[in-house]
Amino acid sequence: MTGTHPAPAPPGADERLLRTSPLRKLLGRPELGSVVGAVAVFVFFALVADSFLQTSSIGTVLYAASTIGIMAAPVALLMIGGEFDLSAGVMVTSSALVSSMFSYQMTANVWVGVFVSLLVTLGFGAFNGFMLTRTRLPSFIITLGTFLMLTGLNLGFTKLISGTVSTKGIGDMEGFASARKVFASYLTVGGVELKVTILWWAALVAVATWILIRTRFGNWIFAVGGEADAARAVGVPVIRTKIGLYLGVAFAAWVSGQHLLFSYDVVQSGEGVGNELTYIIAAVIGGCLITGGYGSAIGAAVGAIIFGMTSKGIVYAEWNPDWFKFFLGAMLLLATLLNAWVRKRAEATT
């Protein structure tokens, strides 16, 4: 593969570089499997569902994708860092509940609740990260614990405070209208109505990608996921990196939670269970290695688009939505197989 020569090579481009064709470089990208999958899903639903290609569908599909994509981006980073977060799904609900109940109980401006919710949600993330790095137990166990505890807290607290499983409406409270603008409004771009979550999603993916491939922190994420001991030995702050990743997930959970709250004005306390797997699946379809050290935030975004297209495409095709899960499972297997195959080929022939 490489040679060791005592004499320096001639200046200029290395002649052996010619063998790496642009196609091969493309094949080496972690996102490839998901892009192929996304195109296949798009073509499939374009053929079977007439209304899938209407402009109004674009907004619907992208909205469905964004609610998953907002969480899938930091979850992908966390997976590249070698960890899971099974509490990500219910943390969204917790964040919405805290925000809603704090504002209602304190009769404060809803923005106060939103801010308190940010602190509390980041606290959940810090708890996950701290427990993980302190106990050195697998993140699967730690966050499974957090997941169950949050699920219980969500229901327990809501029933205790409002007497039912949902929160009291806060639609008439001060600051609600402006918060709704930020977290749950519509924008019209070129005749297509887009929900504001799409902007949040795009921004989060952009920031995640920037962090991952152009900052020191990003380098550390790859390193702690790929070989944590080697990273530690060269001075990478492994613990800080992992806690930072959990805080990232918590931040996105806060954004999603506020969207959940301000889309309506009440929150169902039992929501969110199961979504954590959706985020992980989006990240895996997008090329994240389940063992860590490899993946991309853009891939996770494409994974979320596949989710959006499949869930809405089935509706447009007027099929029974029960088929959604089957499609999803098949997609996960195919994309993962394709990713593994492509990576093997790319590595074997470099």
Added chain:
Amino acid sequence: MTAAQAPREPDPRNTSSQDAAPDHRALVELDRVSKYYGNIKALQDVSLVVHAGEISCVLGDNGAGKSTLIKIISGLHRHDSGTFRVEGEETVLTNPRDALDRGIATVYQDLAVVPLMPVWRNFFLGSEPTKGAGPFKRLDVALMRETTRAELLRMGIDLRDVDQPIGTLSGGERQCVAIARAVYFGAKVLVLDEPTAALGVKQSGVVLKYVAAARDAGLGVVLITHNPHHAYLVGDRFVLLKRGAMSGSHTKGDVTLDELTRQMAGGSELEELSHELERAPSPDRPGGPPAAGDTP
């Protein structure tokens, strides 16, 4: 280990010249350092001195305490007793970053690099150069790529593509990248953990050449190995470990390769073993069902 060989071993205390007062020329000096894991003595009263431009070899079999010694020098573990001086100053290293800041860089046999990451990202891992400020502070990718290529070329490794995952390099090349990285980041002391253990003869030679190159560049080198031939080729001082204790300490002048090999292999133990092997009957078939091809 056995009473029979004890008189034939030189007393380690007598041969180490730096016993009483700190050696001011030493970059790193361990004086009767011990380490316990619970009630297990992992390392007991081990002394080691490393000078600039010299290679100190630590020899020992599996379980002799080589890894523990390395972990103390590189800041992964704290020692429990004895003194540890870095450039004459008594210290207790608390973490690997601490060791790095004092100029002690360790290259591990198995955890030197992150295999899936590109060579250039590995080269700068933990010490990445950045440009820009505030939220736009970013990796200086062009500098990182160029420096990696140039530094590796300087050590004689001509990489086709610094973007390839470092896991695709050979074991020897990976070791060399790790050594080049330590040299580039201004290490004063280079600790090498079994750099030739998993390598073939030719690859080992390549790595030993870089070790010698690092020494010639004025670094102090601690070479951990269980191969006395490799150690004797490049070493200036030799410390032998056995079951966590020091069983010998020599300078190149006062020991021959044969003597080193004999001590390393356990002296009389080896003779005993050779007797046993000579007498052992060689069975035609060492048990088990007959192989498939055997039936007529």
